[in-house]
Amino acid sequence: MAGEQDRFNPKTVKRFQGPDDVLRELQDNPNIRFVRLFFSDLIGNIQCDFTVPSYALTEPVFKEGIGYDGGSILGQARIQESDKKAVPIPETAVVTPWSYQTESFSFPDRGYQEMIMFANIVNPDGSRYEGDVRNVLETTIQKAGVVGADTFYIGPELEFFLFKADKQGAPILEKGLPVLMDAGGYFKGGKQGRVRKEAQLVMQSMGYEFTTDHHEVAPSQHEITFMHLDAMRMADATMLYKYVLRKVAEHHEVFASFMPKPMITYHGKPVNGSGMHLNQSLFKKDKNIFADPNTPDNLSRVAKQYLAGLLTHVNEITAVLNPTVNSYKRLVPGCEAPVYVCWDPTNRSNLIRIPATDKEKAVRLELRSPDPTANPYLAYAVMLAAGLKGIEGKYTPPDKVPENVYEMTPEERAKRGIGTLPQTLEEALDAMEQGTIVRETLGDHLYN
Structure with a gap:
């Protein structure tokens, strides 16, 4: 009979500890071709169709974030102040166990994986955005x-x-x-x-x-x-x-x-x-x-x-x-x-x-x-x-x-x-x- 040490335990799954850890994973696993950023709008809809190529995720991105139009996200910003940045949180990184298959003639048999990370939302000057629901929970x-x-x-x-x-x-x-x-x-x-x-x-x-x-x-x-x-x-x-x-x-x-x-x-x-x-x-x-x-x-x-x-x-x-x-x-x-x-x-x-x-x-x-x-x-x-x-x-x-x-x-x-x-x-x-x-x-x- 298999011993307890042979059982799968989610506690043993690697958790990323910082930007260096994430960047090392992307370097070691070339099959991860995209990084998908997650954050929530006001009513709890996950904004998940926001990806960057894995090679574009560099150390400065973890500090400066990636810009987007916050005015198009429910509850985030008015059009006159809509510029926002999503700052990836490396400790939330996970790698999808499934692969996506391309249908392009250029890559007829190639599949790829994604890394998912949650993001904090900040203003253009880097300050925390008061409309970020993660910020609300963190403060409470x-x-x-x-x-x-x-x-x-x-x-x-x-x-x-x-x-x-x-x-x-x-x-x-x-x-x-x-x-x-x-x-x-x-x-x-x-x-x-x-x-x-x-x-x-x-x-x-x-x-x-x-x-x-x-x-x-x-x-x-x-x-x-x-x-x-x-x-x-x-x-x-x-x-x-x-x-x-x-x-x-x-x-x-x-x-x-x-x-x-x-x-x-x-x-x-x-x-x-x-x-x-x-x-x-x-x-x-x-x-x-x-x-x-x-x-x-x-x-x-x-x-x-x-x-x-x-x-x-x-x-x-x-x-x-x-x-x-x-x-x-x-x-x-x-x-x-x-x-x-x-x-x-x-x-x-x-x-x-x-x-x-x-x-x-x-x-x-x-x-x-x-x-x-x-x-x-x-x-x-x-x-x-x-x-x-x-x-x-x-x-x-x-x-x-x-x-x-x-x-x-x-x-x-x-x-x-x-x-x-x-x-x-x-x-x-x-x-x-x-x-x-x-x-x-x-x-x-x-x-x-």
Whole structure:
């Protein structure tokens, strides 16, 4: 039997440490012909069709960046101030395990690979651009030091649908609805599980880890769960996974959809939507400051204050966590999506739960309302900002709600002080405008 040392482990995948490391890889691997730069617009669309020839990536580029028109990127710049630069971040570099095949007469049999790197966005003078969503998250993470934390960990549970696609990779519609690939069910599914597996294999080859993958409750619905990472690396990983999954899905002639609620019913029965549950914790060096084994629920005082901050301010950050009109078709009773603002360690009808664990480092909060259309950089930032406000203000969480909240009457919920999430994007935007967290976190440029 093969020993443990023979198993593949993403932890052993080389991580690039700086510009010299990246340039050496390009020198040693001539098959890498292009470098693809990734960054996000305001609403979380990855800007990925931006490549430079590998020979053009030189040491000065890591300092000076590569110019582009920021006025053409949603949420970045006005036309009169649109010049921006993308500065590659060498520590984010990964090499695609697949090869592209050329169809040119000049290179009839030649394939090539690409290197992918995320980029910071700067102004022409080299200063950080306030409209860069990475900058927003980085600034918010630094504020965690005020409460004694140095790392904000995130572990998303990312749900998605796989639909039948045409030869161009677009979803096939019948009577206005996407064509399902299976009838499915929780832990049940057909051969499309291979799409999940192949996407994971690609990500593993790039050094990313997962804990589980499985078919979800709805037909053609799937889920993968990331091993936790610090928030910035996880935001990058979330964006990269969407890109990789769509590539793999297209290869299998299916379409990967992260739409929260692509269909309302199936054979007359309600269909669950896709969420992006976000597990989160704060650490100081190797210590989980959310954990206290001497309390009944293993939560420290800081964790409960953070939890109270999320519950208190969740309505005003919901427009960032659930940013589309379609998001609110998912947030309805009866389809396992949270609607009511309450918490309990095990109750999945609540907004926040505390996943069971006997490991101190694994103690965490799970916020269940976000969906995959959220911009991960901004979603992680506003969540952290709400939690930090709870810690700084020494908030006290409400009592736990172990009962099924969906089965309570409105009068019972009112008596228990259980609020409701915004039911439309308009309501969410109103709540955002009445609060202060999103404006303070995003800054006036992105907020406006």
